[in-house]
Amino acid sequence: MSPLPTANGLPGIALFPRWLEQGEAAALFGALVDAVPWSVHRIHLFGREVDSPRLSCWMGDEGASYRYSGTRFAPHPWLPALADVRAKLEGQFEAGFNSVLANLYRDGRDAMGWHRDDEPELGDSPVIASLSLGATRRFLLKTDAGERHAIDLAPGDLLLMSGDSQRRYRHALPRTAKPVGLRINLTFRRVLPATR
Numbered sequence: 001m002s003p004l005p006t007a008n009g010l011p012g013i014a015l016f017p018r019w020l021e022q023g024e025a026a027a028l029f030g031a032l033v034d035a036v037p038w039s040v041h042r043i044h045l046f047g048r049e050v051d052s053p054r055l056s057c058w059m060g061d062e063g064a065s066y067r068y069s070g071t072r073f074a075p076h077p078w079l080p081a082l083a084d085v086r087a088k089l090e091g092q093f094e095a096g097f098n099s100v101l102a103n104l105y106r107d108g109r110d111a112m113g114w115h116r117d118d119e120p121e122l123g124d125s126p127v128i129a130s131l132s133l134g135a136t137r138r139f140l141l142k143t144d145a146g147e148r149h150a151i152d153l154a155p156g157d158l159l160l161m162s163g164d165s166q167r168r169y170r171h172a173l174p175r176t177a178k179p180v181g182l183r184i185n186l187t188f189r190r191v192l193p194a195t196r
């Protein structure tokens with residue numbers, strides 16, 4: 001595999017601007033916004049269970065179940081448009097993906113707080129391919145030492161998080177007061193078989 005373009009020189013973070021060209025990105029956005037069975041996921045926040053501020057859907061292969069608030073959930077089946085994107089990713093990168101978490105940010109109030117994608121079922125050094133569609137939003141990374149980096153993710157941009165990036169940084173998609181339209185983000189992941 002050829003060396004990956006790093007984003008802002010950050011180890012483990014690679015950015016592929018316009019990985020999908022404009023027309024393709026717009027067509028995929030349009031196909032997903034109506035076809036994905038979106039729902040509000042419940043998340044733990046400061047010891048309480050609350051609605052997450054966005055719509056989500058987990059899709060994947062039959063065996064790629066995931067744990068959420070202590071319960072195991074079966075994924076929704078792949079939509080054909082997403083199976084095509086997966087095939088393109090797998091053709092380009094040395095990684096296999098058996099599931100995708102789709103998030104729909106309805107406006108600037110929808111967001112995702114600081115977190116690491118470090119669930120045990122993702123394994124030690126997961127490769128996570130994050131494709132952005134729709135409105136451009138600012139993505140943030142920060143180290144435990146408090147060093148912050150911002151990347152504006154435009155439609156069609158692909159961000160690859162690999163190596164030790166989940167240990168090195170937390171990441172977030174902050175709220176914004178600017179008027180922004182709908183944004184879809186797809187994180188392709190490989191979930192390892194259930195161990196319990």
Ligand SMILES: O=C(O)CCC(=O)C(=O)O
Nearest residue numbers: 101112117139173185187
């Ligand atoms: O919306 C984004 O760009 C980030 C999504 C994310 O971090 C996740 O799904 O784990």
Ligand SMILES: [Fe+2]
Nearest residue numbers: 115116117171
């Ligand atoms: Fe994440």
